[in-house]
Amino acid sequence: MTYRKVNYEDVEQVSSAMHVLSDPLETEQVGVTVARCDPGWKSKPHDHTDNDHEEVYVLIEGKATVVVDDEDVEMEAGDALWIPPESTRQIRNGDAESAFVLVSAPSIGDEDGEDGDWLLSGFAG
DSSP, rough: OOOOOOOGGSSSSBBBTTTEEEHHHHHHSSSEEEEOOTTTBBOBOOOOTTTEEEEEEEEESSEEEEEEEEEEEEEEOEEEEEEEEEOEEEEEEOOOOOOEEEEEEEEEETTTOOOOOHHHHTTTO
C-alpha cells in the first residue's frame, strides 16, 4: 500500500482534546495532531527544544489564543501560526469550541547546505 488513512475521530483522545495521528499513520518525519478544544480548555505550556521540531498551528474552527513566549497571539478560523522549536507555546481556548490542526517536523534543510526548498511541481492551485 502506498498510503495510510485514518479518521481522527477513531483515534483515542489525549489530554481531553488531542487526537495524535502520527502513530496510526506511521509517519516518519512529521507529527500531525487534531485538537478539538472545549470552551475554556488549555494545553500545557511546552517547547520542542529537545527534538528541534518547529510547529505550525492552523485554526480551522472558532477562535482561540496561542501564547508564544508569554505573548498572546489571537487566532480565528483560517489563521496559521509558525512556532520555532525553542519557543514556549500554549493553547488557551475561549468561550466556544475551537479546532486546530497541529503539524510538527524537524528542519527541512539538509547537512550538505542545501536550502531545503519544497518541490512545488505537480501541485495544482
